[in-house]
Amino acid sequence: MTNLLRFRALDERDINKETFVEPWPEAGLTVADSPYDPQPSLRIEAGRVVELDGRLEADFDTLDTFIARHGIDLTVAPEAMALDSLQFAHMLADINIPRKTLLRLATGCTPAKLVDIMRHMNVLEMMNGLSKMRVRRVPANQAHVTNRRENPALLAADAAEAALRGFSEIETTVGVARAAPFNALAILVGAQTGRGGVMTQCAVEEALGLRLAMKGLTTYAETLSVYGTEQAFVDGDDSPWSKGFLASAYASRGVKVRFTSGTGSEALMGSAEQRSMLYLEARCLCVTRGAGSQGVQNGSISCIALPESLPGGVRAVLAENLMASMLGLEVASGNDALASHSAIRKSAKLMLQFIPGTDFIFSGYSAVPRRDNMFGGGNFDSDDLDDYAVLQRDMQIDGGTRSISEAEAAEIRRAGAQAIQAVYAELGFPTISDGEVEAAVVAHSSDDMPARDIVPDLAAADAFLAGDRSVMDVVAALARRGFAQTAENLLTMGRQRIAGDYLQPAAIFDRDFVVKSAINDPNDYNGPGTGYRVSGARWDEIANIRQAKSPRDFIADRLGLPIDGLDPYGPAKRGGHTEVVVAIGPAFGRIITQTIGGIPHEDVLKAVLTGIAEEGLIGRIVRIWHSSDCAEIGHVGAQLSGSGIAIGIQSRGTSIIHRVDLARLNNLELFSQSPSMTVDTYRAMGRNAARYAAKKITTPVPVTVDNWARLRLIVKTALLHRKETEEIRQLPPEALRFDWEPEV
Amino acid sequence: MPTYPLYSDPHADLHTASGRVLGDVTVAATVAGEITLDDLQINKAALQAQAEIARQAGYDQLAQNLARAAELTVxxxxxxxxxxxxxxxxxxxxxxxxxxxxxxxxxxxxxxxxxxxxxxxxxxxxxxxxxxxxxx
CATH class of the missing domain: 1.10.1510.20 (Propanediol/glycerol dehydratase, small subunit)
Structure with missing residues (x-):
């Protein structure tokens, strides 16, 4: 085979570290449209479902039974099932059909019906549907805060920073299960230091998670996993009923719950029953809603690489999100686990949730470096925070975060780490030293932390979990040590449990610690001019990323006093045939005195004149007043040149060699890459111009091509050009005398 | 019926399951050791109110879950x-x-x-x- 070098370059690309396979329905490896997927059907007799998606009641598995009893509104079902799926899809995509209409109809759909609707929709239509069906009016975001060493000071510092960055929820987990109570405590204290009202959770085994919540160490629970086949469900050590009971148990303690599901999990667990990933996810969602969960974390989550290995995988993941929101479920839409080696692919995939906006765009944006992310996560991590802030700014989209300054970060990280230090000291937990606190303030990852003995931490965590002490002792500890605001915020989270407002769909607390949910902030998007729009103070915040600066002083260092010895002596006339005209722009050498690359204009003139002299000709300087355009400066210069050859130079350094008989926009040589130019380039330019004037054979001056320069310097370029344009006068070209002679 | 959010509705008359008025759950009282974890327990009435709010907003299954939760508060x-x-x-x-x-x-x-x-x-x-x- 011929070895094509371009293909070797392609082979090296990040995208080719991924696995791509062809569908294999028998193994569950198809994202949608398995030939074994059932057709939608629903038969109701005497108020009882006797057939569901082609299966008779006698053959129902646990999921079918649960969905039939709890997951479908039988009063709406006949109407919903009779509605043509294509028409249903139209209604979803149509901004004029209100969310409420679709919410009602969706409650009467079977899982196969939901999938059948998705079949008719492309990603753009799904995104349109999602922006309408999202539960909460304002999108939000969730952060992951973990570290490999379970360091409490670092957890608290990272949680505090994540809270300040605008994340509405923070999730942690453990490397060692026994660390759970302390990790939950660290992010709780850190988050409430960063901003009161940020909800926190710790992903662990279900019963342990419930114990943490009951101690007041977490304020919500997300990882109540459900699966689309009976076998996978049982392998997950639950049934729809035990999950439903668990949801009620959490709610009975005023704790918010979100279920978790996602395409690919059943295939990964070896029990997909030949069904497509999307159909199994539709079953999960009907179970989730039937169990009374207010929401779901879906979008393939930790299995994301599996649907992404298959054709249409990313589309199917969006379809999952949309189906969930149709069912009135809050959606935390994935984008958490590592989904791609390729920055292009991961960013493109994100757009499907980022642009429409979901209740939580990430179900875990890694606020720590991905090597510290214990969820196997970090598709976007702390190193991508500025990129993410720029994406929000570029598209005027509220992605649920804001850019903060280094000083703000340092202050809040120190406050978070000191708060957990105080709690440990007050409650007699293993000491967190001042050195650890300071290390946590500046740390990028847990590698930057001093060693800490985890054994006493785990022993103390065991005792804390087993004993009677709870979040109330933490509140008291903080108050006694002078952390009044953190103590108040922690207790307010506790007081909110007594009201239970945040049990309603898609609830978060805003910056004023006021609950926002489907009840008081429902999504009311119905096309342009409606729904949530980024504006006002929030838009200013998104626009004002930490790197943004005033452009007003961008070119200050390129301005200066007029060149000494460069003086006008009247209108320019046509000269003799041994000259080359050096035509300069209106601001050159008098207002602007350096090129964009920082070469003093005086040196530019000297270099050009030297080059001309080296070929035995004379350079004559002329200022063009009526134009700042490089071609025009050179063109007019050529009309005045006795040899017919001129060099035109703009103040920013862009130059041209022109000839009298050429059209204005034509040229002999163009030097458009002004930032790359050196004094030698200008000298060579002078030489070549003289050679053209002498009609010698001439090789064009080699120029450095730096395609990034334009990208880097475009604002400066625009401002320098604006300055030159300001100096335009309706005056004829002016002759200049330069009090300097080239030494040749 | 109290209005959502109950937390900021003075008519909601929120009490903890232990019978304490919400306004009494303060940091000072916590430091004084007067408040225990049981005082952060939502009571049956508040959960029933939330269930009704969910039902009226069209979230029937969530309402049913909150009704189960109301029973489990004790x-x-x-x-x-x-x-x-x-x-x-x-x-x-x-x-x-x-x-x-x-x-x-x-x-x-x-x-x-x-x-x-x-x-x-x-x-x-x-x-x-x-x-x-x-x-x-």
Missing amino acids: VPRAEIIDMYQQLRPGRSSHAELIALATRLENVYAAPICGAFVREAAQVYLERNMLRRPPAF
Whole structure:
């Protein structure tokens, strides 16, 4: 085979570290449209479902039974099932059909019906549907805060920073299960230091998670996993009923719950029953809603690489999100686990949730470096925070975060780490030293932390979990040590449990610690001019990323006093045939005195004149007043040149060699890459111009091509050009005398 | 009916399950040792109010979950965790699940939860999800 070098370059690309396979329905490896997927059907007799998606009641598995009893509104079902799926899809995509209409109809759909609707929709239509069906009016975001060493000071510092960055929820987990109570405590204290009202959770085994919540160490629970086949469900050590009971148990303690599901999990667990990933996810969602969960974390989550290995995988993941929101479920839409080696692919995939906006765009944006992310996560991590802030700014989209300054970060990280230090000291937990606190303030990852003995931490965590002490002792500890605001915020989270407002769909607390949910902030998007729009103070915040600066002083260092010895002596006339005209722009050498690359204009003139002299000709300087355009400066210069050859130079350094008989926009040589130019380039330019004037054979001056320069310097370029344009006068070209002679 | 959010509705008359007025749950009282974890326990009435709010907004299944939760507010923490464990697949016999349902109904006046557990007991029986002797 011929070895094509371009293909070797392609082979090296990040995208080719991924696995791509062809569908294999028998193994569950198809994202949608398995030939074994059932057709939608629903038969109701005497108020009882006797057939569901082609299966008779006698053959129902646990999921079918649960969905039939709890997951479908039988009063709406006949109407919903009779509605043509294509028409249903139209209604979803149509901004004029209100969310409420679709919410009602969706409650009467079977899982196969939901999938059948998705079949008719492309990603753009799904995104349109999602922006309408999202539960909460304002999108939000969730952060992951973990570290490999379970360091409490670092957890608290990272949680505090994540809270300040605008994340509405923070999730942690453990490397060692026994660390759970302390990790939950660290992010709780850190988050409430960063901003009161940020909800926190710790992903662990279900019963342990419930114990943490009951101690007041977490304020919500997300990882109540459900699966689309009976076998996978049982392998997950639950049934729809035990999950439903668990949801009620959490709610009975005023704790918010979100279920978790996602395409690919059943295939990964070896029990997909030949069904497509999307159909199994539709079953999960009907179970989730039937169990009374207010929401779901879906979008393939930790299995994301599996649907992404298959054709249409990313589309199917969006379809999952949309189906969930149709069912009135809050959606935390994935984008958490590592989904791609390729920055292009991961960013493109994100757009499907980022642009429409979901209740939580990430179900875990890694606020720590991905090597510290214990969820196997970090598709976007702390190193991508500025990129993410720029994406929000570029598209005027509220992605649920804001850019903060280094000083703000340092202050809040120190406050978070000191708060957990105080709690440990007050409650007699293993000491967190001042050195650890300071290390946590500046740390990028847990590698930057001093060693800490985890054994006493785990022993103390065991005792804390087993004993009677709870979040109330933490509140008291903080108050006694002078952390009044953190103590108040922690207790307010506790007081909110007594009201239970945040049990309603898609609830978060805003910056004023006021609950926002489907009840008081429902999504009311119905096309342009409606729904949530980024504006006002929030838009200013998104626009004002930490790197943004005033452009007003961008070119200050390129301005200066007029060149000494460069003086006008009247209108320019046509000269003799041994000259080359050096035509300069209106601001050159008098207002602007350096090129964009920082070469003093005086040196530019000297270099050009030297080059001309080296070929035995004379350079004559002329200022063009009526134009700042490089071609025009050179063109007019050529009309005045006795040899017919001129060099035109703009103040920013862009130059041209022109000839009298050429059209204005034509040229002999163009030097458009002004930032790359050196004094030698200008000298060579002078030489070549003289050679053209002498009609010698001439090789064009080699120029450095730096395609990034334009990208880097475009604002400066625009401002320098604006300055030159300001100096335009309706005056004829002016002759200049330069009090300097080239030494040749 | 109180208006949402209940937290900021003075008419909601929020009390903890221990009978304390919400306004009494303060940091000062916590430091003084007057407030315990039980004072952060939502009561049945508040959950029933939230269930009604959910129902009126069209979230029927969530409302049903909150109604179950309202019943469970009186079940002690440790026992709730234990009840959940019993409901997990392969943990209980049919009779044990029926006993759990009966306990919910009779001891905790939790008929919705009781019916939910009874339904599970029947399905577990049909789908072979009751406790079995160890495979090996």
